[in-house]
């Protein structure tokens with residue numbers, strides 16, 4: 001059965017605002033955005049109407065190595 005892609009994918013600030021390693025992007029897309037977005041910590045906050053920290057990763061930990069784009 002085909003899974004639905006996360007409805008937040010187009011506007012998810014994790015991809016738009018944060019410099020992520022391409023390998024990390026692929027893993028997040030494969031395991032969360034395309035398969036089980038309901039488990040994503042970001043998605044849960046979006047659903048609750050709460051602020052989503054830009055560097056929050058789907059497993060509910062902030063990315064310590066990531067930079068906000070344009071803030072070097």
Ligand code: SF4
Pocket residue numbers: 006007008009010012014028029032033034036037040041042043058
């Ligand atoms: S990171 Fe989470 S909220 Fe963002 S598009 Fe992927 S599943 Fe959705």
